[in-house]
Amino acid sequence: MEKLSRFVIKWKWLFIIAFLVATVCMGVQMKNIHFNPDMLTYLPDDMxxxxxxxxxxxxxxxxxxxxxxxxxxxxxxxxxxxxxxxxxxxxxxxxxxxxxxxxxxxxxxxxxxxxxxxxxxxxxxxxxxxxxxxxxxxxxxxxxxxxxxxxxxxxxxxxxxxxxxxxxxxxxxxxxxxxxxxxxxxxxxxxxxxxxLRVQTSTSMQHDITHLLPFGILLMLLFLFVSFRQIRGVWTSSLVVFMSIFVVFGSIPLFHWDFTVVTIILPVLLLAVANDYGIHMFTHYQDDNNPGNTLTKQEISSRMMTSLGKPIIIAGLTTIAGLFCMLGHILIPARQMGILGGIGIGFALLASLLFIPAVSATLPKIKPLPDRKRNAVGMVKLLDTISTVVTEHPRRIVSCFIVITAIVFLGITKLSVNTNPTDLYPDGxxxxxxxxxxxxxxxxxxxxxxxxxxxxxxxxxxxxxxxxxxxxxxxxxxxxxxxxxxxxxxxxxxxxxxxxxxxxxxxxxxxxxxxxxxxxxxxxxxxxxxxxxxxxxxxxxxxxxxxxxNTPIIRKVVREIKELVKDDPNVALIGGNADVFSSMDKEIVHGQFRSLGLSLLIVCIIIALAFRSLKAAFLQIVPLVFAMMFLFGIMGFTGIELNYTTALLSSIMIGVGIDYTIHLFWKYREEIRNGMEREKAATCAITTTGRGIIYNALSVIIGFASLLVSSFLTVRFFGLLMILIIFACLAGGLILVPAICMFLRPDFLKRRSKRETISGGVSWDM
Structure with a gap:
């Protein structure tokens, strides 16, 4: 990363101009976006x-x-x-x-x-x-x-x-x-x-785009300002988000795709997730730019890339992998959203790693914030409390997670699948x-x-x-x-x-x-x-x-009708909207589990390759499994049904939720390998990296909170569930993972092979 950081800082203006030109070129394509509310066309023609x-x-x-x-x-x-x-x-x-x-x-x-x-x-x-x-x-x-x-x-x-x-x-x-x-x-x-119904859906889609996006942007800007209290942190992080949105929206007509009910989630997803990497970068900038520091603006920019480059790349790749696994869904817009989301997150990842340091190396150093710890006393106290509980009671924490998740997971027995088109709308x-x-x-x-x-x-x-x-x-x-x-x-x-x-x-x-x-x-x-x-x-x-x-009822009746005529030699065809929607239910369930399994597998492979340890991969997947069980249990108990919108939750959750585990695990392992005791390493990881993780999670939560004012009930439920699930992933990454590490004390965290000493990697082990 050091060579790359020097190259970026040397050619900073080239990177700044390249990102801005790419954004403008893609943005002009947005005028060609077409809205498609017909849910029947969301299914492949060969179905x-x-x-x-x-x-x-x-x-x-x-x-x-x-x-x-x-x-x-x-x-x-x-x-x-x-x-x-x-x-x-x-x-x-x-x-x-x-x-x-x-x-x-x-x-x-x-x-x-x-x-x-x-x-x-x-x-x-x-x-x-x-x-x-x-x-x-x-x-x-x-x-x-x-x-x-x-x-x-x-x-x-x-x-x-x-x-x-x-x-x-x-x-x-x-x-x-x-x-x-x-x-x-x-x-x-x-x-x-x-x-x-389709015309009403189209009208509501356009309403959501013109209202949700500005509302989401306002929430994001307020959050960034409260978090950083410095304008540069606000505009650099938000500019990355805006650029990724322009690139993604410009890609839709270039691919000859339509904007659908499912795609409504996409801009909010980018608002919520695409600024995560920028938040980590600027948080590191503020840490280095403390009162009395003698670092130059180029040195601060370089340290952002060298310190955070690898964990941000790993986190970004896992998020992109989770989104790309939506290709396992039967719904065409879900597949398209996986690709578009991956493009947007990929662009945001590159912009955070290259554009933000280039801008920071060009502009003068900003005035350091005085005594940041004193001003963030609530955050410091919270993280100190978490680190104390984790280091002193790791077994109890793991036990509590298991018991709570097992109880909530019982709700899966009540989980139902329903693609009723009128469920998009509230009563009245x-x-x-x-x-x-x-x-x-x-x-x-x-x-x-x-x-x-x-x-x-x-x-x-x-x-x-x-x-x-x-x-x-x-x-x-x-x-x-x-x-x-x-x-x-x-x-x-x-x-x-x-x-x-x-x-x-x-x-x-x-x-x-x-x-x-x-x-x-x-x-x-x-x-x-x-x-x-x-x-x-x-x-x-x-x-x-x-x-x-209600498609569960229709599905049952269609099945009975097909059974009634199955032996009739003169029956040539059975079909219609009822058959399509009842088939969609079944395919949504299959697509949910296909994408879920594929997401976990690919994320596990990426982490194993990055950390060169299968144990590290399995350990970091554990919080996601807990969060998934929590998600399906909550849906069952609350009566929120699995449909073409909520079926996307698991892939997005895996891609986004793994970030918190990666950043904390990376810092924890780094401190142990620098000779620190496990308890102190856990405390250091939680109280330092934990701040960026919490800001990151709050950013995602606030971004998805804008979905709560959507015209569509299913989109509101999606936003509510994403808020709950990000809290679950945050708790898993910030509390459960270090508790498991304290409890299991895996050897791979200590070992440093000769190859690793040279390359900076980690040895393979089981």
């Missing part, structure tokens, strides 16, 4: 559930639905129905909506003078209470609308738009919002459905409220499709479809279903009297089924059936809507 969904969309068009929901005491009244009709008429003009379903568009099949008639569910606006009652009776008998387009208590109705695949959500939702304003009414009006949010109304009153909007292939006019196949649909409809989590079998039974009601054996059933003969469909197509519009059966009657679909959005 079976995603592939099936796309095939179904190719066959039957989009199954995504956006809804205008009207709620009042009784929707079957002239004014409300006029509004429904007008909204339906105008919705058909919106580009991207390929089919509209409302009380005036969805059909009813009836008998009139021994002839089958296909009419709209509501043919005209009622003028009397008698007509209102007649409409209600007709709607109650219409399986195509009752409980799906209008609620069973007639307090809620919806105008449903089925979207074309690939249509931008905003191009549909914004015209609908204007449409609601254009056609006012006395009803309580909601927008709902998956496209609306429009997206959550509209989803609740749709789920409770109109059968939900989360779809699952079962595609049958064969001769759909074959009564045996059609009867089997009908039987399967009826079985599914009886499941309490299912809101409503729709299929060609339902339409066939509606036709049978119109053509047969209630006492006829063929009433409300699928005919037994092929000719009868064919005649049913022929009569319907003569009386109605062929487009009425396009979401149920293809033109050639070779493929048919049961469209299922769930009134539950």
């Amino acid at each position: 079976p559930a995603r592939a099936n969904q796309k095939k179904i969309e190719e066959l039957f068009g989009g199954t995504d639905m956006v809804m205008v929901v009207l709620k009042t005491d009784d929707v079957v009244n002239a004014e409300t129905l006029k509004r429904v009709r007008e909204i339906s008429h105008e919705m058909k003009k919106i580009k991207g909506i390929e089919k509209v379903m409302s009380l005036f568009d969805t059909k009813q099949v009836r008998n009139e003078d021994d002839a089958m008639i296909v009419d709209p569910a509501v043919k005209k606006i009622p003028k009397s209470s008698k007509e209102i009652q007649e409409i209600k009776e007709e709607l109650s008998a219409n399986d195509l609308v009752y409980g799906s387009v209008v609620s069973k208590d007639f307090t809620t109705t919806a105008v449903i738009g089925m979207l074309e695949p690939g249509i931008p959500d905003k191009s549909v939702v914004e015209p609908l919002e204007k449409l609601i304003q254009k056609i006012p009414g006395n009803e309580e009006t909601f927008l709902g459905g998956s496209p609306y 949010h429009p997206a959550k409220e509209s989803s609740k109304v749709i789920n409770d009153e109109l059968g939900g909007f989360f779809p699952l499709s079962i595609v049958f292939e064969g001769d759909i006019k074959d009564p045996v196949l059609l009867q089997r479809i009908d039987k399967i649909e009826k079985t599914i409809k009886e499941m309490p989590e299912v809101g409503t279903t729709q299929s060609i079998a339902t339409v066939t039974r509606q036709i049978s009601r119109a053509l047969n009297s209630p006492d006829d054996p063929d009433y409300d059933k699928i005919p037994d003969s092929y000719n009868a089924v064919s005649q049913y469909f022929e009569l319907y197509l003569m009386s109605g519009d062929p487009d009425d059936l396009e979401k149920m059966v293809d033109f050639s009657f070779r493929k048919a679909m049961i469209l299922i809507r769930f009134k539950e959005l």
Whole structure:
């Protein structure tokens, strides 16, 4: 490091200019960032559930639905129905909506003078209470609308738009919002459905970026000023963070990636972590620049690099390794965030080691702080107390950690996985409220499709479809279903009297089924059936809507449905949003453990190589294992679920939390090898390096605290858990590791091989 420090100080202006130019060049790319709120696109296209969904969309068009929901005491009244009709008429003009379903568009099949008639569910606006009652009776008998387009208590109705695949959500939702304003009414009006949720997510993402980042920056600047009480320490450390953020944000469009719900965490992660190395560097600067020192500014800058270079590089590499291990996640944004976070931390690491010393060697020495220990009496007292307890009671400390962690870890039995999209929002949010109304009153909007292939006019196949649909409809989590079998039974009601054996059933003969469909197509519009059966009657679909959005529940029901049809030779595909989200749950768990195991392995290898000791690696991993057990236990006890955001916690925790252990362990080992007794070495490491470690941890905690004001509940929970877990890692690094060293007294801390004397390394041992 000495040669590098001399080189940096000699060519200081070159390093300063190079870092600033790189920052500007990457920063100009930020204007090209695109926001993507569609969580379905966060999954790879070759994932079976995603592939099936796309095939179904190719066959039957989009199954995504956006809804205008009207709620009042009784929707079957002239004014409300006029509004429904007008909204339906105008919705058909919106580009991207390929089919509209409302009380005036969805059909009813009836008998009139021994002839089958296909009419709209509501043919005209009622003028009397008698007509209102007649409409209600007709709607109650219409399986195509009752409980799906209008609620069973007639307090809620919806105008449903089925979207074309690939249509931008905003191009549909914004015209609908204007449409609601254009056609006012006395009803309580909601927008709902998956496209609306995605637009709300996009809006909240942009809100978070414009509010979280400034709030986080303010917290960081205040913390740095309180910690250093010198402006240079504030602006040099924060400048490193700003440069890394510019570089990372500029990389997003260069990689042709999008900004997602997951990526919201990234700038806060950089605010929290990227200044850690700068904090250590400037803390060392202040220690050397004590009152009465005779060091030059070049010498102080050089000592920063030579003293801290190796532990900072090791800590930085372990953090980057932990982030890169997110590549084991199924979620594409999680993988991208791992790479982007690694780039940002890597840039911050280089800037701290090269840019800060170059700046310090260029600017005049700052005035030393008078009697820093006296001004930091609280910190000194705290560290003295910790060192006393650690050196006098190491066995008790280790025992307490084991007992507390074991008790908390019991909470893992209550840990659940849930990717419910409405859980992003707090109670009272429009997206959550509209989803609740749709789920409770109109059968939900989360779809699952079962595609049958064969001769759909074959009564045996059609009867089997009908039987399967009826079985599914009886499941309490299912809101409503729709299929060609339902339409066939509606036709049978119109053509047969209630006492006829063929009433409300699928005919037994092929000719009868064919005649049913022929009569319907003569009386109605062929487009009425396009979401149920293809033109050639070779493929048919049961469209299922769930009134539950909690993916553990949906996962169970989807599994039951797949089990129900697994032996049916005509079932060609099963897919839809419900299948994708339930599959996402499973993949999140797998990705969590893949990245967790990979992170621990790689971090262990890096530490073993750096310290040339496997024992050193295992010893420093122990606090992370305790912290991980603590994390999952706390999540279980508090009811915080594992989802696409909180699933990133373990990789980030490993990358960030190992820093505290490395810095303290490095100092502890250094003092022992300089001839100091173990107790004194532990005291020295805790009372000197401990100050930088605590500042470092507080910086991370304060950075992640800004997430507590996010628009998204899951992001708030992520911030809260990160605060708790950093406290756990801090306690592990500052208390548990030295206690274990005092308790186990590992020999490798003392031994110094001939090779090490020459190279400055440590001998390998077990």
